[in-house]
Amino acid sequence: MPILRDSTYIYHYNLPMKSKKSILITGCSSGIGLCTAKGLKSEGYRVFASARKPEDVEMLLKEGFEDALQLDLNDSKSIQDAVSSLLLKTNGELYGLFNNGAYGQAGAVEDLSRNTLRECFETNLFGTHELTNLIIPVMRKQGYGRIIQNSSVLGFICLPYRGAYNASKYALEGLTDTLRMELRNTNIKVSLIEPGPITSRFRANAFAAYQRNINKENSPHRATYEAMEARLTKKGPAVPFTLPPEAVLKKVIHALESDKPKIRYYVTFPTYLFAGLRRILPFRWLEKILLKAGD
Numbered sequence: 001m002p003i004l005r006d007s008t009y010i011y012h013y014n015l016p017m018k019s020k021k022s023i024l025i026t027g028c029s030s031g032i033g034l035c036t037a038k039g040l041k042s043e044g045y046r047v048f049a050s051a052r053k054p055e056d057v058e059m060l061l062k063e064g065f066e067d068a069l070q071l072d073l074n075d076s077k078s079i080q081d082a083v084s085s086l087l088l089k090t091n092g093e094l095y096g097l098f099n100n101g102a103y104g105q106a107g108a109v110e111d112l113s114r115n116t117l118r119e120c121f122e123t124n125l126f127g128t129h130e131l132t133n134l135i136i137p138v139m140r141k142q143g144y145g146r147i148i149q150n151s152s153v154l155g156f157i158c159l160p161y162r163g164a165y166n167a168s169k170y171a172l173e174g175l176t177d178t179l180r181m182e183l184r185n186t187n188i189k190v191s192l193i194e195p196g197p198i199t200s201r202f203r204a205n206a207f208a209a210y211q212r213n214i215n216k217e218n219s220p221h222r223a224t225y226e227a228m229e230a231r232l233t234k235k236g237p238a239v240p241f242t243l244p245p246e247a248v249l250k251k252v253i254h255a256l257e258s259d260k261p262k263i264r265y266y267v268t269f270p271t272y273l274f275a276g277l278r279r280i281l282p283f284r285w286l287e288k289i290l291l292k293a294g295d
């Protein structure tokens with residue numbers, strides 16, 4: 001179905017005309033969230049760009065996001081306040097939700113404390129789930145909506161020393177696939193984005209979480225951690241086939257505007273490759289390849 005645009009508005013056959021489509025994005029302080037917020041704004045969306053830290057909300061306001069919101073996925077009150085203030089401004093409506101905010105917790109599984117694992121799930125899964133559950137009734141009431149989950153290639157294949165992140169993204173994929181089936185009789189469409197390596201602050205933030213939560217000195221994985229530290233602190237892309245965040249923006253636009261958004265959007269060559277290998281290879285063969293890729 002065609003989408004007609006002018007400089008300000010995006011119109012779609014089965015959506016209300018005469019109003020800008022609104023979207024809430026989490027984690028807009030940097031990387032994919034900031035890039036998507038800017039890209040969608042220039043496409044004519046009313047973007048509710050949110051960030052965890054007040055200073056990043058200030059930055060977003062200065063960047064021209066007059067609807068910028070403070071939203072910390074670890075804090076239920078912050079999630080509720082952000083949704084309430086958004087709904088006041090939109091007369092109770094929201095077209096799209098892009099659940100993007102998350103972080104990587106590096107470290108061997110045996111070095112993850114219960115709290116470290118819990119913290120990672122608080123942000124990457126529970127906060128996202130709580131926010132989504134506040135938005136679904138809004139979308140049900142208006143009769144349409146798009147929910148887009150930023151997962152990862154590590155939401156369907158695993159690499160060593162990414163256990164917490166892997167687990168949180170696998171869990172997000174499970175919840176998302178179930179949700180989509182449960183919403184099949186509504187006009188609320190649910191998609192997953194699965195990026196491979198993207199230029200952002202992801203590695204810097206993962207390094208900070210690693211330093212905060214992993215006790216290298218007492219670990220049998222100490223030698224591996226030293227190599228991992230070099231990768232996490234390397235300037236520029238750490239692995240081949242890294243793409244800029246605009247590659248994700250393109251998929252988000254498709255998920256928002258297509259009549260039949262995809263269930264999964266792969267971004268970067270490694271994601272396509274591993275999605276294919278996962279389908280055809282026996283688990284042991286795949287694991288050998290993943291062990292090499294994770295070095």
Ligand SMILES: NC(=O)c1ccc[n+]([C@@H]2O[C@H](COP(=O)([O-])OP(=O)(O)OC[C@H]3O[C@@H](n4cnc5c(N)ncnc54)[C@H](OP(=O)(O)O)[C@@H]3O)[C@@H](O)[C@H]2O)c1
Nearest residue numbers: 027029030031032052072073101102152197198200201202
């Ligand atoms: N970059 C990659 O290679 C890659 C690959 C696959 C998937 N992804 C996914 O892409 C998404 C965006 O990551 P990115 O690459 O753009 O990395 P990034 O630059 O580190 O951005 C992550 C964003 O999430 C926010 N965030 C972290 N904890 C939060 C919380 N408690 N509440 C709200 N927001 C929070 C961060 O805010 P602060 O600045 O306040 O920490 C930041 O804005 C994530 O879901 C990530 O898993 C990234």
